[in-house]
Amino acid sequence: MSYIKQMTIKGFKKFLDFQVEFNENTNIIVGENEAGKTTILDALRIVLNQQHRNSDKSILRDLFNAEMVKSFQENPGVKTLPQIIIEVELELDSKQRNAEYFYGEVYGERKGQAEKYGIRFECKFDEILGEGLEETIAEGKIPYEYYQLTWTTFANNPYQVVKRPINFISIDTTNSSSSFSFNYYNKALFISKYDERERTRAKNSFREQLEQAFEVTKLPDIDEKRKFGIDTKKVVLETVLSIYEESIPLENRGSGMESLIKTRIALDKQSGLDVILMEEPENHLSFSTLRRMIQEISNQQENSQIIIATHSNMIASKLNLNNVLWVTDNHIKSLKDVDNKVSTFFRKADDNSFLQLLLSKKAILVEGATEFLLIPYFYRKLTGRTVEEDEVTVISCNGISFKHYLEIAEMTNKRIAVITDNDKNAERIEDASNYNNSHRDQHIFMGANNEEWTWEACIYEKNKELLDDVIDIQKGAQYLFHGENYGPVLGKMLNNKVDSAYLMLTSGKDYVSPQYVRKAIEWINK
Numbered sequence: 001m002s003y004i005k006q007m008t009i010k011g012f013k014k015f016l017d018f019q020v021e022f023n024e025n026t027n028i029i030v031g032e033n034e035a036g037k038t039t040i041l042d043a044l045r046i047v048l049n050q051q052h053r054n055s056d057k058s059i060l061r062d063l064f065n066a067e068m069v070k071s072f073q074e075n076p077g078v079k080t081l082p083q084i085i086i087e088v089e090l091e092l093d094s095k096q097r098n099a100e101y102f103y104g105e106v107y108g109e110r111k112g113q114a115e116k117y118g119i120r121f122e123c124k125f126d127e128i129l130g131e132g133l134e135e136t137i138a139e140g141k142i143p144y145e146y147y148q149l150t151w152t153t154f155a156n157n158p159y160q161v162v163k164r165p166i167n168f169i170s171i172d173t174t175n176s177s178s179s180f181s182f183n184y185y186n187k188a189l190f191i192s193k194y195d196e197r198e199r200t201r202a203k204n205s206f207r208e209q210l211e212q213a214f215e216v217t218k219l220p221d222i223d224e225k226r227k228f229g230i231d232t233k234k235v236v237l238e239t240v241l242s243i244y245e246e247s248i249p250l251e252n253r254g255s256g257m258e259s260l261i262k263t264r265i266a267l268d269k270q271s272g273l274d275v276i277l278m279e280e281p282e283n284h285l286s287f288s289t290l291r292r293m294i295q296e297i298s299n300q301q302e303n304s305q306i307i308i309a310t311h312s313n314m315i316a317s318k319l320n321l322n323n324v325l326w327v328t329d330n331h332i333k334s335l336k337d338v339d340n341k342v343s344t345f346f347r348k349a350d351d352n353s354f355l356q357l358l359l360s361k362k363a364i365l366v367e368g369a370t371e372f373l374l375i376p377y378f379y380r381k382l383t384g385r386t387v388e389e390d391e392v393t394v395i396s397c398n399g400i401s402f403k404h405y406l407e408i409a410e411m412t413n414k415r416i417a418v419i420t421d422n423d424k425n426a427e428r429i430e431d432a433s434n435y436n437n438s439h440r441d442q443h444i445f446m447g448a449n450n451e452e453w454t455w456e457a458c459i460y461e462k463n464k465e466l467l468d469d470v471i472d473i474q475k476g477a478q479y480l481f482h483g484e485n486y487g488p489v490l491g492k493m494l495n496n497k498v499d500s501a502y503l504m505l506t507s508g509k510d511y512v513s514p515q516y517v518r519k520a521i522e523w524i525n526k
Helices: 037-049 057-063 066-074 134-138 178-193 196-216 255-267 287-300 313-318 340-348 354-358 369-383 402-410 426-438 455-462 464-470 488-495 497-506 515-524
Strands: 003-012 015-021 026-030 084-091 116-125 147-153 168-172 275-279 305-309 324-328 331-334 362-366 392-396 415-419 442-445
Touching: 003 037, 003 305, 015 331, 026 037, 026 313, 037 084, 037 116, 037 168, 037 275, 037 305, 168 178, 168 255, 178 255, 255 275, 255 287, 287 313, 313 340, 313 354, 340 402, 354 392, 354 402, 362 369, 362 402, 362 515, 369 392, 369 455, 369 497, 369 515, 402 415, 402 442, 415 515, 426 442, 442 515, 455 464, 455 488, 455 497, 455 515, 464 488, 464 497, 488 497
Parallel strands: 026 305, 026 324, 168 275, 275 305, 362 392, 362 415, 415 442
Antiparallel strands: 003 015, 003 084, 084 116, 116 147, 324 331
């Protein structure tokens, strides 16, 4: 299978110097807003599809890396002018047609070393064409009109899309121009589905039939010497193609179904596509339709290389955490080494918060909804600030599954505090202590003894008078919890955890946090 192995970016948009290695089959690119997910896809489109080849040079203002531009302005000169280099290394079968055309030397490495298959894009100031502009450049002005955009193979041959080594398509649900999106998709699929001979035959036949169709209209002549006719140069087959499903054009299916059908067509073995780019495929999709799309990608992901940029937690977890490429701080981190048990857990747990954890600055993990409601209250009471102001994310892990989250956290060097119950288990208390001694950035906090066995018991112990007043007890009711009698108020709290937490929040009372919760909040802020 032909696929993209690696890409190097220098001086393009967010990236001054950036490198990403792709998985052979599935790649899920995640990151905060403006982390560079779209920039990675844009770079691939520039190299493989020669995007911006015929654009006005003013577009370079948006493409140059800001840090490189600043460096030039601080020290203006021909040698410091910003430039862009993007290299895409490919995996090709040496026996396939034109493979040798792409085989050669990688940029920046010594001649004869590391010969590979690939394509290089360069955007540089043309010193010959721009001779005499030294004074203008010395004033800190970038002469965009004198830049040259070139595409060459690693064999130093000129690259043209018509001779591209892989069949490549991009599905972009973020594009506001529906007609552009459809035209691009239809043309790319037309090129990948049919070889050059079949395409040429279809285009010639279309041109001939178009002329004949106009003759059938029998439009009267303008005068004795003039009449209307068809300029076949204006009507090219690729620009008027549409895809029909059951006699309905794809354009009329609605945005959600359009995205699903495009994905389904692209994934089909018969499409002949090697690489499929998908930008935020979750856009316009309902929960059930997104699940269908993910299932289809999962079933067909071995047919093509799929590269997805997404904000969807479902996509990231359902398509296997081991396929995640996390863009952060201008570099990329692969999660391919995450333990299989952990990736399986997140794939099966529909309501997981994997992506929320990965994209957080620092986080407090709690067992359930009760702690999730009250931790922000105690945090503000203790610090005078909100969790939002301090960029602390509170995540409910639904029981003790926080251990799976911790394995992800340990790979990220994030500061993570876990607030959990000891459930009267001395071994759990000891295990937490040992864990904290061996981990700098992740700590587990729980009650120190059997009396502090659970969240509600600790809350009640610190706030008895207030809670006796707030919690409404029915006369004669025992409120046993797991057969144990903990008293009516604590018993009701244990049996109605979420309702009790909500009552506390809305009562307007001033509650005291348990000691281990205070320690967790203090630790997360160190």
